[in-house]
Amino acid sequence: MELALYHPQYGYYVRPVENPAQERIGWSGDFYTSSDVHPILGRALAKQAQQLDAYLGHPDPFTVVEMGPGKGLLARDFLTACRNAPANLSERLRYILIERSASMRALQHHHLAPWIGRAGHVAWLDRLEDLPPASVTGLFFSNELVDAFPVHRLAVINGRPQEIYVDAHDNGFTEIHRPLSDDLAAYLREGNISLPDGYRTEINLTALQWMKQVAQAMARGLVMTIDYGHTAEDLYGPERKNGTFLCYYSQTTSEDAYERVGEQDMTAHVDFTALARTGQQAGLDVTGFTNQMSFLIGLGAEQFLESLEPESAEFYAAIHLLRPEGMGRTFKVLVQHKGMDKPELDGLKFKPFFGSILNTSGASSVNRHTPADASRTTLHDSQVCHG
Numbered sequence: 001m002e003l004a005l006y007h008p009q010y011g012y013y014v015r016p017v018e019n020p021a022q023e024r025i026g027w028s029g030d031f032y033t034s035s036d037v038h039p040i041l042g043r044a045l046a047k048q049a050q051q052l053d054a055y056l057g058h059p060d061p062f063t064v065v066e067m068g069p070g071k072g073l074l075a076r077d078f079l080t081a082c083r084n085a086p087a088n089l090s091e092r093l094r095y096i097l098i099e100r101s102a103s104m105r106a107l108q109h110h111h112l113a114p115w116i117g118r119a120g121h122v123a124w125l126d127r128l129e130d131l132p133p134a135s136v137t138g139l140f141f142s143n144e145l146v147d148a149f150p151v152h153r154l155a156v157i158n159g160r161p162q163e164i165y166v167d168a169h170d171n172g173f174t175e176i177h178r179p180l181s182d183d184l185a186a187y188l189r190e191g192n193i194s195l196p197d198g199y200r201t202e203i204n205l206t207a208l209q210w211m212k213q214v215a216q217a218m219a220r221g222l223v224m225t226i227d228y229g230h231t232a233e234d235l236y237g238p239e240r241k242n243g244t245f246l247c248y249y250s251q252t253t254s255e256d257a258y259e260r261v262g263e264q265d266m267t268a269h270v271d272f273t274a275l276a277r278t279g280q281q282a283g284l285d286v287t288g289f290t291n292q293m294s295f296l297i298g299l300g301a302e303q304f305l306e307s308l309e310p311e312s313a314e315f316y317a318a319i320h321l322l323r324p325e326g327m328g329r330t331f332k333v334l335v336q337h338k339g340m341d342k343p344e345l346d347g348l349k350f351k352p353f354f355g356s357i358l359n360t361s362g363a364s365s366v367n368r369h370t371p372a373d374a375s376r377t378t379l380h381d382s383q384v385c386h387g
C-alpha cells in the first residue's frame, strides 16, 4: 500500500497528472471529498479556529497546519473565510501545508495562488518531521489524511491472528500469512481487541506514530482529525468481519488491491479510539468526539442553509455533507487539546455519542462477535466519496 500510493515514480498520489481531466480527486476523478462538494466544511473550520484564537488570547502568529491537503480546496475555503475574521486574524495567520507528494503540491499552489507571496501567510513542508517540536500555537488539522496511511492487513486463521504479507513476482502478487509482529500484537492487546476465526481486518500503525509526532509539534491549541472511521469497538466488531479496506477508481469501489496498482486509491477506516489513546499518552487530551453533521450544525450550518434558496443546487450540495445516512455520520471529528484548559467549542456543542465512547483505557473487551455477523455494506452510488 505504501508503494502503490507513494512510490516516488509510480505511486497513486505521486505520479504527475498530465491533464486536469485525469485528476484523482474530484467529480471527474476516482472519488470526491467534502471540499469538492461545498465550502461549508472549510468555513466551519475557520469559525472554529476563530473561537480557538480567542481562547489562546490572539497569539501572533496564529499557526494553522493542514496535513495532506489534497488539491488545496479546504485551505482555499478556510483562508477565504478568515478574510474578515475578528482581531485581525488574517494578519496574524500563518498557514502551513504538509504534503509529501510534489504533484499534489503543484495543485495546491494552483488553488492557493491568491495567497502565495503574501508575507508569512502560506508555506509548505514536505514532511511532518520538518515541523520543529512545540512550534504550533493554533490549530493542526487534517481531512482524510489518516485513511490514506498504509495499513497492515490481518486474517484470523485457526483462531490465531496472522499478518498478510504480499509477495511480488513476474505473474503478479501472492498473499502470504505470517505470525503477527510485536507491534501488531501490542495493538490488539492494548485495545483489548479479540477477533474470531475467519475475521479479516486492518491495523494502521503509521497513524499511531503520526499522532505522537503531532503531539510533539504542538505547543498550545487544538488538533482536529476529520476522517471516516469508528471507535475500536465498532471498527473491530461483528459488522466489519471483512475489514474496511477499499480501493477507489473512476467513481467505483473495489476490494481488489492487486489490480490497477498505482492507478487506484486505497483506504481503510480509522480507529479513533487508538488515536485518542496514543494522543493521550503523548500529551494530547481529548476535547471531544463527534460526527461531521453535528460539527457543522454546531458551527452554524443550519443558519447558513436557511440563507439559501431551498431548491437551489448550492442548498443540495451543502446538505450532502450533513446527510445522516451519508457523509454526515460516516465522517467523524476527533478534537484534542494541549497547553490549554479544555475549551467549550461550538463544533462540539451537539453530542451524537454518549459518555466517553472512545474508552481509551481499553477497559472493556472489543468483542461483540456473535454467529449472526452481518457482512459489510458496499457503496452503490454512481459517484463515490471516500468512506
Ligand SMILES: C[S@@+](CC[C@H](N)C(=O)[O-])C[C@H]1O[C@@H](n2cnc3c(N)ncnc32)[C@H](O)[C@@H]1O
Binding pocket: 013, 025, 033, 034, 035, 067, 068, 069, 070, 071, 074, 098, 099, 100, 101, 104, 126, 127, 128, 142, 143, 144, 145, 148, 149
Ligand atoms: C485522500 S487525500 C485527502 C485530500 C484533502 N485533505 C481533501 O480533503 O480533499 C490524502 C492526501 O494526503 C497526502 N498524504 C498522505 N500521506 C501523507 C504524509 N505522510 N505526509 C503528507 N501528506 C500526506 C496525500 O498525498 C493526499 O494529498
